[in-house]
Amino acid sequence: LAKTTQPISMDSYEGQEVNITCSHNNIATNDYITWYQQFPSQGPRFIIQGYKTKVTNEVASLFIPADRKSSTLSLPRVSLSDTAVYYCLVGSYGGATNKLIFGTGTLLAVQP
Amino acid sequence: NAGVTQTPKFQVLKTGQSMTLQCAQDMNHNSMYWYRQDPGMGLRLIYYSASEGTTDKGEVPNGYNVSRLNKREFSLRLESAAPSQTSVYFCASSEAAGDYGYTFGSGTRLTVV
Numbered sequence: 001l002a003k004t005t006q007p008i009s010m011d012s013y014e015g016q017e018v019n020i021t022c023s024h025n026n027i028a029t030n031d032y033i034t035w036y037q038q039f040p041s042q043g044p045r046f047i048i049q050g051y052k053t054k055v056t057n058e059v060a061s062l063f064i065p066a067d068r069k070s071s072t073l074s075l076p077r078v079s080l081s082d083t084a085v086y087y088c089l090v091g092s093y094g095g096a097t098n099k100l101i102f103g104t105g106t107l108l109a110v111q112p
Numbered sequence: 113n114a115g116v117t118q119t120p121k122f123q124v125l126k127t128g129q130s131m132t133l134q135c136a137q138d139m140n141h142n143s144m145y146w147y148r149q150d151p152g153m154g155l156r157l158i159y160y161s162a163s164e165g166t167t168d169k170g171e172v173p174n175g176y177n178v179s180r181l182n183k184r185e186f187s188l189r190l191e192s193a194a195p196s197q198t199s200v201y202f203c204a205s206s207e208a209a210g211d212y213g214y215t216f217g218s219g220t221r222l223t224v225v
Contacts, residue, residue: 034212043116043202043216044155087154091212102147102155 004088009107018075020106022088025069030092033064033071038085038105047086048073075108083110114138118203118217125193125224133188133220135203143209144186145170146178148199149219155202161186162209193224 005023012018024033032051036044048055050062050071061074075082087105119134137144142163147155157170161180175197177189186205190197200221204214 032212036214041219043204043219044214045216046213049213089212104152104154 004090004103006086006088006103006106008104009109011109011111012078013111014079015077018078018082018108018110020073020075020086020088020108021070022073023070024088024090027068027090028092031068031090032092033062033068034089034091035060035062035073036087036089036102036105038087039083044087044102078108078110080110080112082108084108116203116205116215116217118201118220120220121218122221123223125190125222127194127224129193130189130191131193132190133201133203133222134185135187135217136185137203137205137215138184139205139215140183141205141207141215142183143206143211144180145204145206145214146176146186146188147202147204148172149202150199158188158201160209190222193222195224198222198224 032049034049035047037047038044048057048060048062050064052064055062063072085105085107087102116137145160146158148158149155156172158172158176159170159178161167164183167178167180179187200219202219203217206214
């Protein structure tokens with residue numbers, strides 16, 4: 001599975017838009033990009049998944065350029081409750097589950 | 113919707129003791145997973161079960177055993193606990209293997225002294 005690289009941490013203020021970028025230079029043709037959110041003392045929660053271009057849901061948007069070597073998770077108008085760790089994962093449906101790597105994620109700290 | 117339920121939520125063991133962590137899901141998912149999370153290490157896959165009746169090793173299987181009791185339940189057993197197994201354990205499920213839309217439980221915080 002493609003290895004991903006994310007910033008270790010990011011800071012933001014309430015009301016701002018936050019963009020977290022993930023690099024996955026070795027992404028394979030069949031790979032999807034998936035983002036999770038984890039609050040302290042909770043299990044990760046699925047946020048969004050995409051293959052190319054742009055995907056939007058009620059929580060976030062995911063931007064994927066044409067070469068798919070990176071992706072950007074966009075959180076509109078963050079609040080204090082968005083403070084969490086965000087993980088980027090890359091893998092294909094039916095792929096090698098035993099090699100799925102969450103990594104250490106990006107700790108987003110939202111301040112008042 | 114209960115989703116994925118893990119028991120117990122907290123446990124303290126002495127070195128050498130054994131215990132079983134329980135996990136059950138009510139979403140009719142085919143695949144289930146056990147992860148451990150240590151500070152600064154992210155989540156690491158211990159074992160997974162792609163479907164009822166099958167189990168496979170993940171990234172860090174040593175010291176653990178699993179049982180896929182039925183489609184709903186997937187247990188993780190520590191036969192002889194070691195301090196290195198102090199961690200937070202998460203169970204997850206998905207519709208199928210390789211489907212990365214996982215649903216996670218709330219975790220079991222295990223301390224081995």
